[in-house]
Amino acid sequence: MNKHSHLFHYGLAVAACGVALALARPLDAPSSCFLLAIIVSGLFGGRGPGLLAVGFSAIAFNFLFLPSPLSLSSPSSSLFRFGVFVVTALTTNQLIEARRRIEESRRRIDETLTKTQARLSRATQIATVAEFAASIAHEISQPLSAVVANGQACLQWLSAEQPNLTNARVAAERIIRDGKDAGEVVRHIRALFKKTAPEKVALSVNEVIEEVLSLIRNETVRKRIGIETDLQKELPLTLGDRVQLQQLVFNLLLNGIEAMEILASRPKKLHIRSRLENSDAILVEIRDYGTGLADSEKVFEAFYTTKEKGMGMGLSICRSIVEAHGGRLGITPSQGPGTTFFFTLPLASRLTT
Amino acid sequence: MTQDKPIVYVLDDDYRVREALTSLLLSVGFRVEAFASAAQYMKFQKPDSPACLILDLELPGMSGLELQQEIAGSDAPAIVFVTGHGDVPSSVRAMKAGAIEFLLKPFDHDELLRAIEAAIAQDREARLKRAEMAELRRRYALLTPREREVLPFVTAGLLNKQTAAELGTSEITIQVHRGQIMRKMAASSLADLVKMAGKLGIS
Numbered sequence: 131m132n133k134h135s136h137l138f139h140y141g142l143a144v145a146a147c148g149v150a151l152a153l154a155r156p157l158d159a160p161s162s163c164f165l166l167a168i169i170v171s172g173l174f175g176g177r178g179p180g181l182l183a184v185g186f187s188a189i190a191f192n193f194l195f196l197p198s199p200l201s202l203s204s205p206s207s208s209l210f211r212f213g214v215f216v217v218t219a220l221t222t223n224q225l226i227e228a229r230r231r232i233e234e235s236r237r238r239i240d241e242t243l244t245k246t247q248a249r250l251s252r253a254t255q256i257a258t259v260a261e262f263a264a265s266i267a268h269e270i271s272q273p274l275s276a277v278v279a280n281g282q283a284c285l286q287w288l289s290a291e292q293p294n295l296t297n298a299r300v301a302a303e304r305i306i307r308d309g310k311d312a313g314e315v316v317r318h319i320r321a322l323f324k325k326t327a328p329e330k331v332a333l334s335v336n337e338v339i340e341e342v343l344s345l346i347r348n349e350t351v352r353k354r355i356g357i358e359t360d361l362q363k364e365l366p367l368t369l370g371d372r373v374q375l376q377q378l379v380f381n382l383l384l385n386g387i388e389a390m391e392i393l394a395s396r397p398k399k400l401h402i403r404s405r406l407e408n409s410d411a412i413l414v415e416i417r418d419y420g421t422g423l424a425d426s427e428k429v430f431e432a433f434y435t436t437k438e439k440g441m442g443m444g445l446s447i448c449r450s451i452v453e454a455h456g457g458r459l460g461i462t463p464s465q466g467p468g469t470t471f472f473f474t475l476p477l478a479s480r481l482t483t
Numbered sequence: 484m485t486q487d488k489p490i491v492y493v494l495d496d497d498y499r500v501r502e503a504l505t506s507l508l509l510s511v512g513f514r515v516e517a518f519a520s521a522a523q524y525m526k527f528q529k530p531d532s533p534a535c536l537i538l539d540l541e542l543p544g545m546s547g548l549e550l551q552q553e554i555a556g557s558d559a560p561a562i563v564f565v566t567g568h569g570d571v572p573s574s575v576r577a578m579k580a581g582a583i584e585f586l587l588k589p590f591d592h593d594e595l596l597r598a599i600e601a602a603i604a605q606d607r608e609a610r611l612k613r614a615e616m617a618e619l620r621r622r623y624a625l626l627t628p629r630e631r632e633v634l635p636f637v638t639a640g641l642l643n644k645q646t647a648a649e650l651g652t653s654e655i656t657i658q659v660h661r662g663q664i665m666r667k668m669a670a671s672s673l674a675d676l677v678k679m680a681g682k683l684g685i686s
Binding site: 273274280287294297307311 | 497500502503504506567592
């Protein structure tokens with residue numbers, strides 16, 4: 131494969147020089163034609179083919195277009211013209227080569243950056259989940275307590291002198307129901323921890339919001355934060371990676387909760403709203419009634435943080451998630467206290483057709 | 484007067500836990516009343532029987548600890564806390580404020596039933612004590628002001644003659660007062676009366 135492409139690049143150089151040779155006489159512009167051939171060879175072929183074109187052009191230029199063959203007796207102007215041509219050709223080739231190298235390294239930097247960001251995003255994802263570990267444990271232990279108690283109740287009803295089958299059956303049915311509940315929580319957690327390549331599927335934003343809310347419900351109860359949801363029913367689907375979108379909502383809610391940590395003067399609440407923004411996109415707004423932000427554009431920059439323990443990556447990751455989904459993330463100028471973050475996501479129907 | 488079938492109050496905001504505990508406690512023969520919030524619990528007209536409150540630490544609105552403080556001092560039942568968080572400061576606070584037990588969800592039913600039994604036993608005792616005190620206070624209220632004046636001298640072990648001298652009256656009068664006090668307080672002996680006075684905080 132590599133050898134093949136080498137051959138192709140050198141072939142390209144030879145062909146370019148051939149074309150230049152054919153056009154040089156009729157156009158009466160030999161140096162321009164050959165320089166063009168060198169540029170084409172250098173740009174598309176690389177260093178080797180570029181040099182080949184320089185050599186080939188130099189020979190052709192010297193023997194075909196200068197008044198007399200290169201010799202000691204030739205007029206000095208011919209020698210001079212030849213010299214200028216060779217230097218120009220070599221310089222051009224060098225310049226092209228330098229440009230290629232810069233492009234190459236920029237591409238590598240971009241690649242590394244993307245990889246690092248993905249890793250960092252995963253690290254903050256885990257950190258976020260860890261922060262909620264207690265709350266999440268509660269979400270599992272709640273249905274599990276019910277399962278255990280129902281199981282014991284069921285046994286008691288059955289082992290009484292006159293077994294009460296009706297009550298035992300009800301208890302058994304509740305065991306199944308609550309067991310499924312616990313399984314559902316585990317499924318959500320697994321999704322949050324999952325390490326897979328982003329995979330975009332048609333999904334409901336409301337569902338993603340509900341899933342995240344179910345995981346942090348206990349945290350909000352404990353911190354006395356009221357949750358108000360205003361999710362538009364039958365919202366069209368969007369195309370997205372479930373895990374990333376969960377992480378996005380998770381981060382934004384976490385920010386809201388943290389912004390209200392020290393609040394004492396007014397009731398703490400989070401307001402989550404979803405709407406069809408227009409025929410192309412869904413709009414989600416997450417409002418907290420916290421301390422508000424001093425600099426609403428800076429918060430999206432990496433490593434900018436207003437929190438003591440913060441890394442300053444949360445919102446910059448949120449923004450890259452939203453942008454990767456073809457949406458926008460920003461702050462709605464709000465009336466009254468607190469901060470309102472919004473993000474938009476394009477409709478699945480708009481993206482697939 | 485006192486119905487003896489113990490009652491267990493279950494206060495948890497999660498309907499699954501409420502249902503399960505209700506069924507479990509009914510199956511072992513308790514009376515059960517379940518509530519989703521502290522406000523509901525406080526509104527409920529509680530019957531006069533030994534009781535225990537199974538209280539979730541995390542409640543929307545008033546938390547478990549706040550409720551514990553709110554009802555402390557009144558004739559509140561003994562409390563068994565349950566929680567999904569093993570949070571040390573809260574458990575310390577709860578136990579210091581007199582909780583019987585602090586159980587971590589999901590709890591073992593033997594553990595829970597043991598705690599409930601202990602709580603009910605404590606509540607029954609507290610109820611008896613309260614009833615006894617109420618009875619003593621009722622009897623004390625029957626005394627005339629003069630008899631109340633005489634009572635401390637009697638319980639301090641002074642002779643009728645000495646008391647009469649102290650209060651500037653005759654020995655016969657004091658003797659009559661003393662007889663009335665013993666009768667109204669339903670004391671079987673001087674020692675009994677001294678004990679009652681101690682419980683009432685009279686010396």
